Amino acid sequence: MGRKVTVATCSLNQWALDFEGNLRRILRSIEIARNKGAKYRLGPELEICGYGCWDHYFESDTILHSYQVLAQLLVAPVAQNIICDVGMPVMHRNVRYNCRVIFLNGKILMIRPKMVLANEGNYQEMRWFAPWPNSRQAEDHLLPRMIQELTKQELVPFGDLVLATKDTCIGTEICEELWMPHSPHIDMGLDGVEIFTSSSGSHHVLQKAHTRVDLVNLATLKNGGIYLMANQKGCDGGRLYYDGCSMISVNGSTVAQGAQFSLDDVEVLTATVDLEDVRSFRAEISSRNLMASRVVPYTRVKVDFALSYHDDVLVSTSEPIQWHFHSLGEEISLGPACWLWDYLRRSERFGFFLPLSGGLDSSATACLVYSMCCQVCQAMSNGNKEVLADVQRILNRDDVLLLDPQKLCGQLLTTCYMATQNSSQDTYNKAKELAEQIGSYHINLNIDGVIKAVVEIFRMTTGKMPQFLVHGGSSPEDVAMQNVQARVRMVFSYLFAQLSLWSRGIPGGLLVLGTTNVDECLRGYVTKYDCSSADINPIGGMSKADIRTFIQYCIERFHLICLRSIMSAPATAELKPLAEGQVAQTNEEDMGVTYKELAVFGRLRKMGKAGPYSMFCKLINMWKEICTPREVADKVKHFFRKYSLNRHKMTTLTPSYHAENYSPDDNRFDPRPFLYQSRWPWQFRCIDQQVMKLEGVEGDQDFDDLV
Template sequence: MGRAVVVATCALNQWALDFEGNLERIFRSIDIAKSKGARYRLGPELEICGYGCSDHYYESDTLLHSFQVLEKLLQSPATQDIICDVGMPVLHRNVRYNCRVIFLNKKILLIRPKISLANAGNYRELRWFTPWSKARHVEEYFLPRIIQEVTGQETVPFGDAVLATNDTCLGAEICEELWAPNSPHIEMGLDGVEIFTNSSGSHHVLRKAHARVDLVNSATAKNGGIYILANQKGCDGDRLYYDGCAMISMNGETVAQGTQFSLDDVEVLVATLDLEDVRSYRAEISSRNLAASKVSPYPRVKVDFALSCPDDVAVPTCMPIQWRHHSPEEEISLGPACWLWDYLRRSKQAGFLLPLSGGIDSSATACIVYSMCHQVCLAVKNGNADVLADARRIVNDETYIPKDPREFCKRIFTTCYMASENSSQDTCKRAKLLAEQIGSYHINLNIDAAVKAVVGIFSVVTGRTPQFSVCGGSSRESLALQNVQARIRMVLAYLFAQLTLWARGMPGGLLVLGSANVDESLRGYLTKYDCSSADINPIGGISKTDLKNFIQYCLENFQLTALSSIMSAPPTAELEPLVDGQVAQTDEADMGMTYAELSIYGKLRKIAKAGPYSMFCKLINMWKEICTPREVASKVKHFFRMYSVNRHKMTTLTPSYHAENYSPDDNRFDLRPFLYNTSWSWQFRCIDKQVNTL
């Protein structure tokens, strides 16, 4: 009868400009799709060149190599008898578009340019691409000669059209178009399109997955149809981690779910679905049918091919499933761990070095590395040959098989406690115990000699010796002495990262991990070029509150009992002298605000787009039970003073895993000045005026 269609979607760990590797992963996905009987295969956005090429999109080389990869795909017997839908940049009439190239049996059926470009937050697509603005319009695209020689076609359709096969009709969306208020699937569905496809480059943010799933399911809940979503996965060379979650939905319900976090480079979902279920679902929606009778038709590209088989009455079809979401603590355990693994294997380094202070932030970073080791051992146990090959190369042992996370951790992870005369025995013991429990190679060292040498140079040159505040020095002297300690630790971290393995008679070097959380970065509570300066930072986009919950999760799930005392200890930088052998300095006292308050300030500043006055107006209601308006005003002013004084530090912030939408990352996400008038005179005067009226 020709009603059961077999379709495939995938999540691929593509890498920007890795044309060789990207092609290999595309071929693997097509092979898997065909082996499972699929007649249509959808891949992620810009999968041929990798999504994160950024300004490399300006280069003609990127376009050339993308077409060379397309040539290989068209020529290959692997792509025969299956509609392949791949993503790449295309230059049409000297305008660059983000496109889907859909082909079958060495013939290009349609090049479909993206209509709505992502241009907020981490996305800058309008910098490199132009949106296709000609709705339901198709033009001729003249193919490059290398493609003409394969397809025998001089021109192919380019524009906003749909495919009409012998048994159904397919229409494409690209990533952002699903999120747009006027998504193309609405009118395509009214025009009889039964299968919607979406190739995405959607990155992970804590607590975001449900929004994507809800959008996909709602796309077909009102209008009926089959929705297929493909997504990029992994770290493709930047701060973002693309979290897979490929899925297939029908009539508002999920029928196939891919993993969100996985070390598999290629994941393919295949579903068999009954077109008659779509047609009967639509038949009883009278409002939909009335709207459909008035819709303007899409150009249809006729394809002499079917996604179903003639005799398919007995073919079983997929049933709805319940989507299982990860908790935020699981997301922190898995997402940054997968990102670290991609960074480690692709940078061809031999492991990580972490300055481990015994506090929550560095301990959380250590736990993420330990989680990564768990994921590697699990992937190898499940037969992932790619992960095994990468692990063997990293440890420089062709016979090695990672089975025990602690043993693997010992090989690739070095932790270092850098004590000073201001460090307590408690933090030293906590760091050592955690290192023992996760299995890292642990180093204890003392930085006092280096600190005294640096301060001594200053004293020789100036004839003055700075003192801490508790010893009679000024705040300037005390801060400078704290910063010297912090910066010495950064210098030593890089020295040991470069030479620790050499000293142990092992090859390679280590990547230095940072451990400043998103709240401290927002407040600027870090020393420029201290241990917050590293190669990468897996927790730089995660709040202190979430990190505390993650520590509790690790305590319970990894049985890391050392975390219990770390959880209960007050956060401290340990840069000022001890008082009676005990730590007198705490982070929240230094900052003049709590971590809970910082998270609120961050969300209001970035997500709610609140300046000082708007933030004050929102907080007098949020905090009316605990603060007077004058106290709220004082807190808001203090935050904005500290934020603006320290904003310059964001220009040198270590590349961090992006997990939170109030990240202050200055690179491309949070674009603001780094030289402010820190008095905020006009804004604060508005606050004062409002306080006086309350």
Template sequence: MQSAAPNYITGQGQEVVNVRCRLQLLTTSQDRGPVLHKNVRYNCRVLFLNKKILLIRPKTAMANGGNYRELRWFTPWSKPREVEEHFLPRTIQKITGQETVPFGDAVLATKDTCIGSEICEELWLPNSPHIEMGLDGVEIFTNSSGSHHELRKAHIRVDLVRSATAKNGGIYLLSNLKGCDSDRLYFDGCAMISLNGDLVAQGAQFSLSDVEVLTATLDLEDVRGYRAHISSRCITASRVTSFHRVRVEFSLSSFDDIYTLTSNPIQWKYHSPEEEISLGPACWLWDYLRRSKQSGFLLPLSGGIDSSAAACIVYSMCCLVCEAIDLGNCEVLHDARQIVNDETYTPKSPQEFCKHILTTCYMSTENSSKETNDRAKLLAEQIGSYHLTPNVDTAVKAIVGVFSAVTGKIPQFRAHGGSGRENLALQNVQARIRMVTAYLFAQLSLWARGLPGGLLVLGSANVDESLRGYMTKYDCSSADLNPIGGISKTDLRSFIQYSVAKFQLPALTSIMTAPPTAELEPLTDGRVSQNDEDDMGMTYADLSVYGKLRKVVKTGPYSMFCKLLMAWRTLSPRQVAEKVKLFFRMYSINRHKMTTLTPSYHAESYSPDDNRFDLRPFLYNTAWPWQFRCIDEQVSSLEENRKEDGCEEVD
């Protein structure tokens, strides 16, 4: 390992000239997991070569917020720069021929370079390990990540990886999980390789392939030259505490590679939010469907934007499956044949495959309009789903009849002279009957057609409705999966517009322009009179603002009021106060519904699907006495100041 002219950049004692290294990155080979060291469970990355374990590197920072609770299982490694001896289990000893291996915060020193590892969350830290590793001469950083997809999140990952090598130089290889985690999250791949602040390789995002190999050919001398010319970096590096180096008798480069062309910088290609909605939930549904061994989906299709968006996502899934099969993906073809229970089957088109795996169901009542029925039917024809149109009035009247037989009372809608309680109860019974009907058809509709298997029920409540609680508990928003439960109404509208051209579905045009309605109250002259935003007392656009301020910015009623005073300057302080108080009143009244939300694709940072980890109460004091009093006092003070300034309040 010694040479006459030591290389002071890497500290390896190697003189390397014009070295180019070929780097390969497997986006799904996540070589990390639990390791019990001295009776403490650590989340570790295991680095190995030719059946020999080189280093077990424990994770130093746990992801412990939002969707992650690593501290439930793991302890972070809190001994920087320390390495201990780890005794391998006998089963592993038989394979590797090793009794002990290094365990701790170390790096690998090959014959030509130095390699360090970060693990997932560590890249997101303000003092990421790659900073001091780079100052200590580590030239290549690898990160086996488990970063889930959210809308508009890809640029954050890209910026983090690019900045990791921009100030300090080096090569960064980020791999990421692909597929669903058997839960709400979808890991979208999106692997990348960066050199000195430039991206040189981009992996696919939202691919149905289980494994992807990403390669780049890079020159280590580019790293050394880049670093040597940053004087401030060199001064800082001269004072850094060294990492323990595990020597590896291996070279990533060869002198024969001198004339090999190196990879050039690339411009990252981002998906639009509409494309992300089209691809992310579709891949999630496919992964869930093939792993659950079910035969398809049943979707209550109402003819509105939300259920139509869910139908388009399933159709997008069918398109992805057909594209993958056309490209020769044998695993996808095998999964498709398993789902339809036909070993000779090959999809002919997305519509033909959709007919096999998607059953749509328009469940009408006397309050349903012909317009929504026609819109649902036309969309089903265009995507190719197997469409059913059961009328559930008989079941609704039977349930109300049971109540009337016991109590002697016949509830009426408000339009027919009934009270608010009667009106709400009659709406809810329709919604809940639809949920029961959906599950009945999911279990038996294939049986009725002489086909094997059962169907997964899809829900279609958007993130804003869930946040507001604008749904009936245990109605047809209750399902097995919800592909749009983490997506706002605003984004869904944009997705519907995108789908018209992308998938050639003109039926969506009339769906997009129709006002959103639950169709649970009597029609007026045969037309819908109920409107979702009128019922909610707030717009979908406002709900997105409330959701982000509540969950992402962490505001309560008073803090939200203060922030919206400036954001909504066209409104008076009293108007802003009333809107904020209405939201928190309705949010707290309906918070109990959050405990029963259908598992949804997580696509938004303010998604209420945090019910898995949310330890706050679900029985609130809906009056918010202290917070609302503070808002009222602030409003009075602002109005008084305006009067003193000679300004009149505008209502």
């Protein structure tokens, strides 16, 4: 009697609406799984069309083309004699569902719709799909005629079903269902399902992998069983990076781990497991067996097919392994760099243009491109033909074989120090040294002439000449004089991105990289349409603290010694006049709040769901050792005033790699108003009343006094 089975799960770098490429990668994964002896192959969520189609799910074309791809999969020779589990949108009775389609030897066995949809943060699945509401219930689904002609089936089971082979039973979950409080695998396991599968479109957030791995292992620890998790990888067309990390778990232990960050478009993970291990594990859990005896059974779709072989005594099984987690610095180095590579090779551009100021943020962005070059070179040295072909196409050279990271960075990254009379020699030197160490093509230019011309046009038109505050000007004049410098830098960034390669006799244009971090975006400490406005921003979802961690990692990993002085210098925009040649402006002084405080405000505001009063109440305890209640109140009110006054800037944020869950990006992640009552009279009154109580002051102030 057969008892050992080999199963496969996949991480695929799918691309929204790239049906041809997606089909090719799915077929490749099935071929690899078969060659490794697998009888069951699981792919990521919505792999046929790509997860990030968004409002394209409303279009009938998306479903039509998904069925066309499914038709080719059904008849593909490589997809025979292996159960294939693929993801696509399906219209059932005029309702769109996010589904798994499971087929074998040209026949569709069943269609399992997603029952719990991801509908928070970056996800809006309820906008496009309906959840299947009928637990343990199924209906007949009428197949499209193009599929009927191939399979000779008119109707197939559609609903909350499990698949029964000759030797085991397989149950399906889809992404969010693993994360919900009462996951389907609980009831399926009690009903005798031995193999659980989860197809996922789970994006990377710093340190999220720990939670994901714990969820999968816990699913089989309490109930026994075999769990396969397949995840999308790469940038499929938006801000998110899906980080792979597919895995296989048996009875609470990981037996196979996929790469979290990789430039391989197709990764197939297999494990050979013993079904009797599951049965033995469950046998001694008396509480589980008592519950199992009372469970409401699932409808089983039976298939005349076995995952195991009759004679498998000599077949060895996969042993438990220790999961390797990346450090925080490694995650930042690898994730955004992979995202940059996907964006570059799929955007039909020929490199990046980066305004390099010599400060921490732009230096971190430059280091991410360098990290990307390191990964690309490593992939080529490992024999990755797809990466090599992409490099040859981007560089427009067929003779590229292997490059070192510095040489590749010199061809893919153009850095530019844009000096004004307010720039220091120190930042000039830092930018120059970093460019030399990573190998970027570096440009130095002075933009004072253009700035003076712009201000002169204003003087000629109005008869007024604005001045900096230190030169006797007003605060509005000072801000305007700073902003014109920043906005001129944006103009030059796009000019050089479009023409710098042309000026060197090289065809093509460059993608402009932004360099604003998530804390500055939260506070609104950016100039609208300045040099933070770019094509993409790899650090726009990272806190200043995480960026500092990454810079320290680069010093140790890449030996970029010049970063030590960059990290020790105070953050400055260098937009105000120098004082005796030295920087007289720091970001934290300008903002009136530290980066560390901003990170706390951001997490409480977004993740803690705290308004001004709730935030004050939380912080008087968190900061009781360093601040009085009145000082806390002043900090909270200052933050919310500035946050609300600058909220409109979030409507124009450059698309950023999503790494922090307190991102204020209102284009996708943070749908809050951008026109506020910035004085927050009611909320601030509540804070002031609480401060007075804590200080022992009797009585209430008049409301008019507080506004």
